[in-house]
Amino acid sequence: MSPAVLTLAATTGPGFLSPTGVEIAFALVGLATLGAAAITVTTKQLVHAALWLVVALGGIAVEYLLLTAEFIAWVQVLIYLGSVVVLLLFGLMLTKAPIGPSPDADSGNRPIALGVAVVAAAALVWVVVDAFRTTWIDLDGPVQGSTKVSGEILFRHWVLPFEALSVLLLAALIGAIVLSHRTDPADPDPAAPGATGLNARATAARPTAPRPTDKGPR
Amino acid sequence: MNDALDVALRLVLVFAVFLVLPLVVGQTEHKVMAHMQGRLGPMYAGGFHGWAQLVADGVKFAQKEDVVPANADRRIFQLAPAVALLPYLLVLIVIPLGPGKGAVGQVIDAGLFFALAVMGVGVLGSLMAGWASANKFSLLGGLRTAAQLLAYELPMLLAAASVAMAAGTVSLPGILESFQWWWLPWQIVGAVVFFTAGLAELQRPPFDMPVADSEIIFGAYTEYTGLRFALFLLAEYAGIVVLCALTTVLFLGGWHGPFGADGLGWVWTLLKVAILAFVVIWLRVSYPRLREDQLQKLAWTVLIPLALAQIALTGIVKVAIQ
Numbered sequence: 001m002s003p004a005v006l007t008l009a010a011t012t013g014p015g016f017l018s019p020t021g022v023e024i025a026f027a028l029v030g031l032a033t034l035g036a037a038a039i040t041v042t043t044k045q046l047v048h049a050a051l052w053l054v055v056a057l058g059g060i061a062v063e064y065l066l067l068t069a070e071f072i073a074w075v076q077v078l079i080y081l082g083s084v085v086v087l088l089l090f091g092l093m094l095t096k097a098p099i100g101p102s103p104d105a106d107s108g109n110r111p112i113a114l115g116v117a118v119v120a121a122a123a124l125v126w127v128v129v130d131a132f133r134t135t136w137i138d139l140d141g142p143v144q145g146s147t148k149v150s151g152e153i154l155f156r157h158w159v160l161p162f163e164a165l166s167v168l169l170l171a172a173l174i175g176a177i178v179l180s181h182r183t184d185p186a187d188p189d190p191a192a193p194g195a196t197g198l199n200a201r202a203t204a205a206r207p208t209a210p211r212p213t214d215k216g217p218r
Numbered sequence: 219m220n221d222a223l224d225v226a227l228r229l230v231l232v233f234a235v236f237l238v239l240p241l242v243v244g245q246t247e248h249k250v251m252a253h254m255q256g257r258l259g260p261m262y263a264g265g266f267h268g269w270a271q272l273v274a275d276g277v278k279f280a281q282k283e284d285v286v287p288a289n290a291d292r293r294i295f296q297l298a299p300a301v302a303l304l305p306y307l308l309v310l311i312v313i314p315l316g317p318g319k320g321a322v323g324q325v326i327d328a329g330l331f332f333a334l335a336v337m338g339v340g341v342l343g344s345l346m347a348g349w350a351s352a353n354k355f356s357l358l359g360g361l362r363t364a365a366q367l368l369a370y371e372l373p374m375l376l377a378a379a380s381v382a383m384a385a386g387t388v389s390l391p392g393i394l395e396s397f398q399w400w401w402l403p404w405q406i407v408g409a410v411v412f413f414t415a416g417l418a419e420l421q422r423p424p425f426d427m428p429v430a431d432s433e434i435i436f437g438a439y440t441e442y443t444g445l446r447f448a449l450f451l452l453a454e455y456a457g458i459v460v461l462c463a464l465t466t467v468l469f470l471g472g473w474h475g476p477f478g479a480d481g482l483g484w485v486w487t488l489l490k491v492a493i494l495a496f497v498v499i500w501l502r503v504s505y506p507r508l509r510e511d512q513l514q515k516l517a518w519t520v521l522i523p524l525a526l527a528q529i530a531l532t533g534i535v536k537v538a539i540q
Contacts, residue, residue: 047349051294054342074331082338083371089345090364099291099352147328147388 026066033059041113044101050088057081067137069145228324229311236307240455241272247455247499248272254503275448282444289352290441298350299442299449302343305336306456313463314391316473316483322391329390330382333464334375337419340453341367344421344428347450348438359437362428362510366418369517370425374415376525377408380532381468394472402471404535408528409469411521413494416461418513420454422498424505427513462494463487470494 036055043049057080064073137144154162248271252259264270286295312329314322326332341363348360384401385393418425429437439450466472470490473483508516 047291047294051346070326071328071331074328074335078331078335078338078375081342082335083368086338086341086345086364086367089342089349090361090368093345093349093357093361093364097349099289099350147331 022066026063029059029062029066033063044103044106045099046092046097046102047089047099050085050092053088054081054085057085064145067145069150071147071150072145232310233307236310236456239459240452243458243495243499244272244451244455245269246495247502250496250499251503254500279444279448284444284446285441287352287441291350291352294346294350295441296446298343298347299446299453300343301346302340303449303453303456305340306453306460308336309333309460310456310463312390313460313467314394314472315487317394325389325391328388330378330388330393330468333390333460334378337457337460338367338371340457341419343450343453344438347442351438351441353440355434356438356440358434359428359440362434363421363438365510366421366425366428366513369514370415370418370521373411373517373521373525374419376522376529377412377415378468380408380525380528381405383529383532383536390467394467394474397471397474399471399474402469405469405528405532407524407531409465411525411528412469413461413465415517415521416465417498417501418517420457420461422454422458423502424508425513426507427510430507458495458498459491462491462498465494466490 033056036052036059040049040052040056043052057076061073061076061081064070064076249259249267260268260271262268263274286292309332311324312322312326312332344363345360348356348358348363351357381393382388384405385396387393387396421428429439434440439447442450466487471486472490473487475482475486
């Protein structure tokens with residue numbers, strides 16, 4: 001960093017050299033979150049990975065709080081900690097995740113995954129740093145990420161992306177229903193869910209050869 | 219200094235409430251269930267109508283050996299009761315007892331979100347216990363817990379969202395300030411959905427399939443003994459207090475009452491919480507346990523459509539009166 005940039009930073013906002021308590025806390029929580037995330041992907045115990053993910057996601061919620069984005073922080077806890085991780089644990093329990101290390105938890109893709117992760121992280125850091133280089137949040141003033149502010153920004157300025165996202169989620173929802181209702185062509189039972197009308201008659205007319213591949217785990 | 223003292227005092231008060239109210243609910247459950255079944259319930263501990271029964275129970279639990287099964291995942295097994303219990307303590311901080319800023323532990327702008335989010339985290343404790351116990355009954359209990367949470371979280375959130383729409387805020391004191399008496403009939407469907415879904419989230423009868431003691435031996439808590447088991451029990455009763463208090467604040471007007479709202483607001487809140495807690499106990503005595511498929515069906519085909527209808531009604535009325 002050249003001296004010119006340093007002086008620019010010093011004139012436009014608080015510098016990096018005398019961090020406040022909140023900034024120190026932000027950095028420490030960030031380190032803890034990073035550590036938890038690293039353990040999540042390296043631990044050989046599947047359920048431990050899910051629980052370390054709880055720590056990492058909770059750490060991100062704390063970071064949001066420190067940046068005064070209260071609403072986003074609680075949504076993070078509600079959606080990720082309360083629902084996504086529970087879904088994850090549910091899935092792990094269904095597969096009888098063993099206590100102790102799973103020998104097949106390692107895959108040969110490790111170097112490639114590391115490369116992708118590093119590139120993605122570098123791109124994100126670069127974009128965020130480039131976008132918010134000279135923007136400073138006044139942490140001592142009134143809360144800037146309150147529910148009211150978030151709602152107004154979301155539904156005034158960003159309403160189109162918001163609605164587009166909801167359509168995307170709807171498509172995902174319908175896709176999930178279609179996938180879970182996929183009927184086995186070898187199954188002659190017309191009362192099976194999804195096998196209606198033409199579809200059912202077509203499957204009944206076809207010779208019913210056993211197809212073991214269709215019975216695989218979904 | 220004064221501020222620090224103020225915060226410390228509030229936290230101590232919330233902690234005292236957290237320790238006392240669940241025990242009161244537990245003792246009430248002993249006595250109410252007994253009288254509904256034509257028994258007397260505990261009569262000896264403490265002398266007067268067995269009032270100290272739960273204190274004696276606590277002493278008994280503390281004396282028991284703390285056993286961790288040999289095959290269990292030790293650390294997660296030991297951590298689970300804390301994860302189950304602490305969220306309810308945190309939620310109590312934001313629940314307003316009376317009008318004004320003096321009667322709430324801490325005003326949080328997104329208090330409704332905070333309460334629901336943190337309550338959802340408590341279930342992680344049951345899941346951790348169910349998995350880490352290395353017991354098939356525990357695992358089954360954990361699975362049922364997860365399935366039940368996923369089914370009932372949605373109607374609970376939708377019902378709460380209806381109140382937030384009506385009040386135009388997600389702050390719990392803010393909701394109470396804009397409360398009018400006619401919200402009671404207006405939001406009654408949402409109230410029933412919220413309370414039912416909350417009961418299911420707490421795994422209270424008739425939604426106690428995950429802990430069904432007569433078939434999977436208390437589910438996720440099979441292997442727990444002594445103090446850790448007591449913590450899980452305490453979490454259940456703290457959950458009852460939190461659920462009843464949240465329902466009171468969101469749907470029953472909290473400290474609003476027919477008279478004396480200024481000085482006696484906290485009495486109204488506690489009275490409503492007590493009545494709801496009585497209903498929780500009453501339901502336990504009167505209804506048989508729902509089967510797992512009935513549980514799921516109730517959530518997805520009854521509660522969620524009802525909650526959505528309530529949101530539509532709230533929206534229509536809200537637009538009409540503006």
